Amino acid sequence: SKSTGRGNAVFYSSDIDSEIRHRRALEADLHHAVQRRELRLACQPLCRASDNGCVGYEALLRWVHPVHGMVPPDVFIPIAEESGSIFALGEWVLREACATAVHWPDDVSIAVNVSPVQFRSTSFASVVGAILAETGLPPERLELEITESCLMKDRASALTVLKRLRSIDVRIVMDDFGTGYSSLSNLQSFPFDKIKIDRSFIAAMDRDRSARAIVRAIAGLGRSLGIAVVAEGVETAEQRRIVVEEGCTHLQGYLFGRPVVVGEAAKDGRLKGSA
Numbered sequence: 001s002k003s004t005g006r007g008n009a010v011f012y013s014s015d016i017d018s019e020i021r022h023r024r025a026l027e028a029d030l031h032h033a034v035q036r037r038e039l040r041l042a043c044q045p046l047c048r049a050s051d052n053g054c055v056g057y058e059a060l061l062r063w064v065h066p067v068h069g070m071v072p073p074d075v076f077i078p079i080a081e082e083s084g085s086i087f088a089l090g091e092w093v094l095r096e097a098c099a100t101a102v103h104w105p106d107d108v109s110i111a112v113n114v115s116p117v118q119f120r121s122t123s124f125a126s127v128v129g130a131i132l133a134e135t136g137l138p139p140e141r142l143e144l145e146i147t148e149s150c151l152m153k154d155r156a157s158a159l160t161v162l163k164r165l166r167s168i169d170v171r172i173v174m175d176d177f178g179t180g181y182s183s184l185s186n187l188q189s190f191p192f193d194k195i196k197i198d199r200s201f202i203a204a205m206d207r208d209r210s211a212r213a214i215v216r217a218i219a220g221l222g223r224s225l226g227i228a229v230v231a232e233g234v235e236t237a238e239q240r241r242i243v244v245e246e247g248c249t250h251l252q253g254y255l256f257g258r259p260v261v262v263g264e265a266a267k268d269g270r271l272k273g274s275a
């Protein structure tokens with residue numbers, strides 16, 4: 001406990017101090033990460049449920065810190081969102097993803113994650129348009145994965161941005177579906193092309209009957225609305241069997257492939273297989 005004595009309290013607080021110092025240092029380093037070419041793009045396949053064919057890839061950001069090595073996105077994305085680095089990072093990922101995907105077969109798409117901070121900036125849709133024009137990627141091959149937090153603060157502006165993106169033919173994906181406060185009403189209010197069932201439901205299916213029922217309900221919802229439903233985090237053949245049986249149209253997870261670093265960075269031996 002943190003209140004059992006002065007000694008403990010001092011130890012506890014200096015622990016927090018070093019935590020804060022570490023975070024501040026990371027924040028400063030992150031500020032230069034794009035310029036110092038420390039970012040990498042890892043791609044993970046997205047498969048069709050009917051025949052396991054690969055229909056696209058999700059771009060996942062990696063940061064190779066000069067001292068700490070690979071820093072996971074769950075650690076540095078929140079820091080980037082707080083410090084404002086997310087704008088540079090987000091643009092880098094979009095540009096890199098589009099520039100990479102333009103060399104792929106023309107029926108293979110690229111999905112890019114969008115931070116709520118990035119999504120709420122007034123220039124977001126025009127940045128996307130500019131990067132598509134610059135890289136030459138056909139807009140219908142770009143999918144933007146947004147989470148419910150993008151839609152929470154100002155629903156009217158969010159709708160305007162989504163409509164603008166759809167008017168240039170970019171696809172919109174609702175990521176981590178089922179984990180937010182108003183998944184269903186969001187599905188009604190906003191135009192999505194695809195929903196991704198959060199990995200937590202897939203992981204819980206073997207021990208929790210209600211998780212499987214939720215997967216079934218979401219897949220049914222997608223079918224009724226005529227939109228694709230992806231099961232995320234499929235790791236085992238048994239999970240695959242169940243989500244296909246329940247009606248998911250697309251699959252993603254370690255069973256089909258882990259994220260792999262692509263582009264120039266992939267030639268760097270240190271990074272192979274470490275995404």
Ligand code: C2E
Nearest residue numbers: 060061073074077093113114115233234235252253254259
């Ligand atoms: P997400 O968008 O939900 O991405 C899926 C995460 O699940 C990825 O973790 C992926 O590597 C992991 N994953 C995929 N299949 C499996 C599986 O079968 N089992 C397990 N256990 N995990 C699986 P990652 O790459 O560490 O990314 C974590 C989160 O960081 C992402 O969650 C996303 O929210 C965020 N993120 C990653 N790249 C970007 C980016 O470029 N921009 C933004 N804004 N966020 C990003």
Ligand code: CA
Nearest residue numbers: 058113145175
């Ligand atoms: Ca995602």
Ligand code: CA
Nearest residue numbers: 175176196232
């Ligand atoms: Ca997700």
Ligand code: CA
Nearest residue numbers: 175176198199
């Ligand atoms: Ca997630």
